[in-house]
Amino acid sequence: MDTVELAPLVEALIFAADGPIRADRLAEVLEVEQGAVAAAIATLMVDYAERPRGFLLQEVAGGFQLRTRPEYAEYLRKLGRSRPFRFSRPALETLAIIAYRQPITRTEIEYLRGVDSGSVLKTLLEKHLVRILGKKDVPGKPMIYGTTREFLELFGLADLAALPTLREFGELVADEENVLNVDNLPLLVDGADTEVDADEDPGEGLAEA
């Protein structure tokens, strides 16, 4: 089979598979060399990039999958297929720490975050975004955690190396817009100030910075 014949066949298999499908599995099902599959996928990639289609061919979690274009999200959500949960900040933070620092123990996570992380960790385990990798060979044999294939699928990452680069800071950076702007939350340092002042001797309130 040449690439011209193979490409639509590979496309059909990727389309029909129930998750990202690996190139080696495609080769096995099609009984062709992996090189031929790679060539077919390359052809498809070019085709998808050139033509305005409703979905994209993406390399995810070591395999290939068709996914709708992110810019259509608004309409697709109306189909009612949205994931029922959204990440809380603690969950995202914990997940990020595990992703970058795996294998990692709960104690290490909690040192980095400065707060107890047991329930967040349990939620991430339940959502299959995090898994137990084993036990660390130190006294107490604590469990060590890492991310799952489903984590890669969720964030559309080919592998862990595809994680966004961690920025190293020597200084604090100003909160960016997408970072939760604490000044708009009900309990804010300044907000708390006024609330306290209402009931208490103003002198006992928060010092003005």
Add this chain to the structure above:
Amino acid sequence: MDTVELAPLVEALIFAADGPIRADRLAEVLEVEQGAVAAAIATLMVDYAERPRGFLLQEVAGGFQLRTRPEYAEYLRKLGRSRPFRFSRPALETLAIIAYRQPITRTEIEYLRGVDSGSVLKTLLEKHLVRILGKKDVPGKPMIYGTTREFLELFGLADLAALPTLREFGELVADEENVLNVDNLPLLVDGADTEVDADEDPGEGLAEA
């Protein structure tokens, strides 16, 4: 939105819908006239007919759906057959019991599970996840089972001591109420607390059925 913009959006919705989707539903989701949807579908139909794709746009049961080409059915069936081995619950349960309680006899497994486990055990032996360790020195000389190196590899465990205990799951949540109440589960009674210890009397804690 004109047809050029609308066509890929319609394609995305058809792609992601969980069955054939009707033109009126598409119009509703996209907030456009049905005529516009019809034009977009016509464009897509032409496009699919012209280019050799792995799937076709079909009108089914009053709606539209993408379906793989019928001539590829043979490969798709192979895809189904070649799905990676997945555990059934009985298999997983039996494997967990063997992992935590090895060396263990079939009678003991069945006592814990409450059901005949012969066929599950056979499957696990065939998949090389479980092996026969020998015979127990009791009347009838029943065979005793344990897990294999492949089992460790499959779950990414360095050794049996790396198996997480169920108590550790429970500890993830400080909230008393949510703590996994393992003590009352027949399957976990002792396995939860005792790490696998090959020297331990395997009959301990088990009433002979």
Add this chain to the structure above:
Amino acid sequence: MDSYAIHLENFEGPLDLLLHLIKKNEMDLHDIPMAAITRQYLEILDAMKVLNLDVASEFLLMAATLVHIKSKLLLPKIVEDEQEEDEEDPRAELVRRLLEYQKYKEVSQVLDSRPQLGRDLFARAAPEPEVLEETDSEFVAVGLFDLLEALQEVLRVSPEPMTHDINLEQLSVTDRINSILTRLQGRESIAFNDLFEGVMQRKEVIVSFLALLELVKLRMVRFMQNARHGAIWLFPTVPLEEGVDLNVGEDSLGYS
């Protein structure tokens, strides 16, 4: 956090709160004025108490740490030049933690801004009949964690402790199988949790659970999840007719 309840939890934790205070006051991270930051931090904690809000122990621990660092800075320096060079600034560890925390806090936002499956982009939902045709009739494994959780949930709502009385279980697994089959008659599916509706003794729960496992083994039902982590549903795999009686003796259930 599901709601913006007035709570210190609006800050992820003490590190988050400290970061906020340092930035707000434009303090030099490498020369944190410990007296000022400690005072502000403690004032916020006091404010929380005034408002009758819980202050998590982590915030209190950090307060103690800040006071400790402050007091160390106040100690007169031992005037031995050689030693002084080796001695780390008491604030150094805190600074490292703040920078490290900031790093992950930022990247978690970057991660969240990526298109997410099920939120921003979608894969196909409709299964291909050709692919499904050949799959084994056993339900898809959902992992030990899921299984235990399903059972745990059932046990949670059934108050009595289970006793290890195998004889009673023996007697009723078959009955339970038949009652489950009766409930499934004329239905496409039934929710796993619905099978445990009503107040049941723990023993009954276990028996029901064993009955379910048995039905699966007999390939009369299968468990499916409609979403990957959704509710678990039970589907009959054979048509169930009125008055179906399962021809299963206790012996074949392995209780001989």
